[in-house]
Amino acid sequence: MANIEVLADKDQLIQRAQAIVLDQLTTAIQARGQFTIALAGGSTPKPLYSTLATQALPFDKIHVFWSDERYVPEDDPDSNQLMARQAWLDAVQFPSENIHPMVTTAADPIADAKRHEAELRAFFHVGPEEFSQF
Numbered sequence: 155m156a157n158i159e160v161l162a163d164k165d166q167l168i169q170r171a172q173a174i175v176l177d178q179l180t181t182a183i184q185a186r187g188q189f190t191i192a193l194a195g196g197s198t199p200k201p202l203y204s205t206l207a208t209q210a211l212p213f214d215k216i217h218v219f220w221s222d223e224r225y226v227p228e229d230d231p232d233s234n235q236l237m238a239r240q241a242w243l244d245a246v247q248f249p250s251e252n253i254h255p256m257v258t259t260a261a262d263p264i265a266d267a268k269r270h271e272a273e274l275r276a277f278f279h280v281g282p283e284e285f286s287q288f
Contacts, residue, residue: 164201171202176209183215190278190288192221195234203242213248217277219288223256225263233258 161167175191182189193199223234230236235255243253254273257266278286 168201168205171199172205172209175202175206179211179216183212188215188217190217190219192219192288193234193238195220195222195224195237197237200237200241203238207242207245211246213246213252216248217252217254218243218248219254219274220256223258225258225266227258228255 159170161170179189179191193203218238220234220238224230224232226232228235254277256270260266260269274286275281280286
């Protein structure tokens with residue numbers, strides 16, 4: 155059953171989103187010893203990422219992926235990875251091996267997509283007919 159929440163303003167929305175992420179993080183680490191998150195791009199989630207940068211989190215137990223990315227270099231202003239790094243990941247002591255960006259460096263989107271798919275399948279231990287669960 156869907157749960158719809160109506161919040162008064164953007165600040166309450168950010169606080170509620172942070173509470174949900176922190177709750178999911180705690181639950182996942184207790185259950186599986188790690189938390190995986192797929193970050194969204196664009197400007198909407200940026201304030202959430204900035205607030206997460208202020209939290210003392212077990213970064214060694216958090217693995218970050220992207221739910222979407224533009225096919226641009228990682229330092230391009232349109233890169234979702236760049237936004238997330240500036241707002242959160244580079245502001246804290248995040249282990250680089252726990253950050254799993256979508257690759258956009260081969261100048262071949264199909265090859266890069268296959269490479270990223272292989273990384274996801276290996277990380278989540280899923281076969282060709284299965285899907286990763288974050």
